[in-house]
Amino acid sequence: MPTTITGLVLLVVLLLPGLTFVIVRERSGSDHRTTPFRETGIVVFGSVIAEIITLGLFGVIRVLMPQLTPDVGRLIREGTVYARNQYVAITWWAAGLLLFSCLIAACAALVTRKNPHPSAASAWWIMFDTWFPGENPVVGCVLEDGSYVEGRQASFNVSSDDSPDRDLILVEPLKYRAPGAAEVKPLPWGAACISARQIVTMFVSYPVHPERAEGAGATQASDPAAS
Template structure:
């Protein structure tokens, strides 16, 4: 571990690409149970790879555009003196290095384009994840028949990404919320209600309808 403040700052900065990767990856895939050791290895591994790629790109620029970049030889030979003499340049190039590395780490976590019928790793994906991500470009309308026989419907707002199927998961619906009692025959919009939270343990049947935006006709 670093023993100085500068070393600590450099250590944290070099791990930023892995952190950016991990954060986007957490939003792009179903939530899974990982140990702290596994997550740390993922952050470190991605950071090392990305940092080396960006460092190689910097070395390429320094070789072909020596006047436009820092002098790696002088910087490594006497970093304190070189930084003092070229403080602004060192700060700007360091910020650029960090920004490019973070963006690259973030980009690496992007999900591949969805292909109809493609089911990779179904065992680690919940039924909710598979159903709600079938058509990523569509608005997802949800209808829920509850165990007591009542019915609730609305537009999908959010849901638990846990891969384990259990009753503690929640999903929220937004927009015009329609509701029908257990003994009712017609569902009606609930006045002054724009969001509703449903627990998975209360849902008996869940229906999904995909509504794609209509193309705008050319004038």
């Protein structure tokens, strides 16, 4: 671990692209929780690759337009003397190169992301994203006490682990059936948060799109058994 402010800043700068890669990849998919060693390796490897590409592009710009870029040779030879004289240009270029490295890492995370195999994904991810992504289906939940809650899925935990320590958010139109009751009644609320620990059974109803309905009708018409 760094023991000085300068060392801490350098550590953050060096690892920021890799951290960007991990954060973007986590937010755009459902991945297994990796070990600290593996996650550290991903951060370091992602940072190194992004920064090598960035420095390579900087080298090309330096060769083509030396008057617009800081003189790296003088910076190495003269050190703080050159840095004090050219601190504005060096600061702007350093910040720009860092942001460009993070942009490369974010783009790499978006390009390399992929839906996990069903065997490695949670049941929630399969129902809410894999089968019909972006649908926000109607979800009905039977809870431990026998009550029933129904609403449109608005948000869910994308963790690949089927853990009870997560929540499901449903939005209107909300319906509720009290324990022991036979009738489901509408609720005058906008949203409900349900703990996965309390859910016994979950039902999902997907919207029917015209193209899907036409495809299903064509399949039935061409199937003698269906006729």
